[in-house]
Amino acid sequence: MKEMQRAGSLKELQEGKSLDVMLNGQKIAIFYIDDEVIATSGKCPHAGGPIQRGDLAGALVTCPWHGWTFDLHSGVCTDDPCLALDVYQVKVEGDDILVAL
Numbered sequence: 001m002k003e004m005q006r007a008g009s010l011k012e013l014q015e016g017k018s019l020d021v022m023l024n025g026q027k028i029a030i031f032y033i034d035d036e037v038i039a040t041s042g043k044c045p046h047a048g049g050p051i052q053r054g055d056l057a058g059a060l061v062t063c064p065w066h067g068w069t070f071d072l073h074s075g076v077c078t079d080d081p082c083l084a085l086d087v088y089q090v091k092v093e094g095d096d097i098l099v100a101l
């Protein structure tokens with residue numbers, strides 16, 4: 001069973017923005033879009049780009065390194081469906097953002 005770990009607070013997140021956190025030595029990107037908190041791996045599966053710094057368009061994020069786009073709900077790359085970000089279960093308790101790793 002995956003353990004829920006505190007990854008940040010809602011106060012730190014603004015709509016359409018992201019957070020970059022380290023949990024268990026893993027880089028995690030946390031996005032806040034349409035009143036939903038989504039956590040994904042923080043490294044782009046193409047070549048390790050910082051996905052949390054990508055441009056957001058709804059639930060799509062475009063990696064800043066080579067411009068590939070990922071659906072944040074499924075993690076799947078729209079440019080190459082064989083690639084996907086890991087997407088983690090998220091729970092919000094009060095102001096705490098908890099991520100299952």
Ligand code: FES
Binds near residue numbers: 067068
């Ligand atoms: S590292 Fe993200 S598209 Fe290449």
